[in-house]
Amino acid sequence: MKILLTGAGGQIGHDLIGALVADGHEVVSTDLAPRPPSHAHAGGDWQRLDVTDAAGVQHLFTEVRPDLVFHLAAILSARGEQDPRLAYDVNQTGTWNVLEACRRAKVGRVIFTSSIAVFGPPPSGPLPDPTPDDVALHPTTMYGVTKVSGELLCAYYRSRYGIDCRGVRFPGLISAAMPGGGSSDYALFMYVDAVRKGSYEAFARADTRIPLMYMPDGVRALLELAFAKREKLTRTMYNIASFSPRADEIAASVRRVIPDAKFTYAPDPVRQGILDSWPKALDDAAARADWNWKPRFDLDAMTDDLIPRVRRMLDLGAILSH
Ligand SMILES: NC(=O)c1ccc[n+]([C@@H]2O[C@H](COP(=O)([O-])OP(=O)(O)OC[C@H]3O[C@@H](n4cnc5c(N)ncnc54)[C@H](O)[C@@H]3O)[C@@H](O)[C@H]2O)c1
Incomplete structure (x- = not known):
């Protein structure tokens, strides 16, 4: 299958490109930035695309005519609060441009990567814990x-133009890559600084609890949803969940492997405010029922797999910077 990715230079693209190439797909990766050295191993073609x-999106989609698009390009939550206009342009206008190009280039299927950031505290009280797919959405960040708008646009293009747009609401994703x-x-x-410095001062409180997921599960979720039969799907967007540890439970998990690691907590008001507005845990019953979604990694399994990978990433970074 011919598959195009937007925003392929980021944390998810790093692992998704390799998985798609390994499965024998013809992959065209695109990003605003040139292919980062960390993505050099992944294979496939690389094109610059903003x-x-x-016009540029339209031109490339018509030229490539992909069967499937993974739309990853975005400005994430913390950076988006520093520059809401940029977040609006990339996430809102960018998603519109991608869907329009898909319509004109007759792309059959689009995968949208939504987020727990679509949720926010409703005026009536806290979010249900766990938070189901269908609650009123009150996001607090641009x-x-x-992302709410992107979800609605996907549903619109699906019903109006028949483009099979579907997506997941990702928890915070964790992998051995520098986050975005x-x-x-x-x-x-907590992992990266425990390995490289032996300590980390978190910008979140010790009792912060949000849904998290290890990247191998995240990439597998994207692939399973992308290749699920259309008639099995009862929704456009799906909550997916793995585990929801408190920050100090992550610290304890890291200390099982690096016993001397020290963690302190100095909450940053803006980022803590964002974290407190998100669900503590997600109810992903629909994803489990419709396309058999099931995570494989719990917190300690992630820790055991991740720490050696973080060590390798930091060693490689040191080699590349010399
Ligand atoms: N990483 C997470 O924890 C997480 C959680 C929920 C949802 N998501 C979603 O998954 C998708 C991918 O996330 P990620 O973690 O790989 O993000 P990332 O920040 O690591 O990568 C995003 C990529 O988008 C590119 N980009 C920025 N502006 C662009 C533009 N104008 N045109 C083209 N590319 C542009 C960046 O260069 C970057 O390579 C995003 O849509 C994000 O919202 C991620």
Whole structure:
């Protein structure tokens, strides 16, 4: 199958490209940036594409005529609060441009990567715990606002033009890659800084609890949803869940492997505010029922797999910077 990715240079693209190439697909990866050295191993073609450039998106999609598009390009939550206009342009206008190009280039299927940032505290009280798929959406960030809109645009293009647009609401994703400015980055830095410095001061409180997921499960979820039979799907967007540890439970999990690691907590008001507005855990019953979604990694299994990978990533970074 011919598959095009937008925003392929990021954390998800890093693992998704390799998985698609390994499965024998013809992969065209696109990003605003050139192929990063960390993505060199992944294979496939690489093209520069700015999703805010409607004509450029249209031109490339018509030229490539992919069967399937993974639309990953976005400005994530924390960075989006520093520059809401940029987040609006990339996430909102960019998604519109991608869907329009899919319509004109007759792309059959589009995978949208939504987020727990679509949720926010309803005026009536806290979010249900766990939070189901269908609750009123009250995002507090520009990132969340654009993801809600992206979900609605997907549903619109699906019903109006028959484009098979579907997606997942990802928890915070953790992998051995430098994160891209998300509010869940504290979780990954607990691993990265424990390995490289032996300590980490988290920008979140010790009792912060949000849904997290290990990247191999995240990539598998994208692949399973992308290749699920259309008639099995009862929804356009699906909550998917793995585990929801408190920050100090992540610390304890890291200390099983690096006993001397020290963790302190100095909450940053903006990012803590974003984290507190998100669900503590997700109810993913529909994904489990419709396409047999099931995570494989719990927190300690992730820790055991991740720490050696973080060590390799940091060693490789040191080699590349010399
Ligand atoms: N990583 C997570 O924890 C997480 C959680 C929920 C949802 N998601 C979603 O998954 C998708 C991929 O996330 P990621 O973690 O790989 O993000 P990332 O920040 O690591 O990568 C995003 C990529 O988008 C590219 N990009 C930015 N502006 C662009 C533009 N104008 N045109 C084209 N490309 C542009 C960046 O260069 C970057 O390579 C995003 O849509 C994100 O919202 C991620």
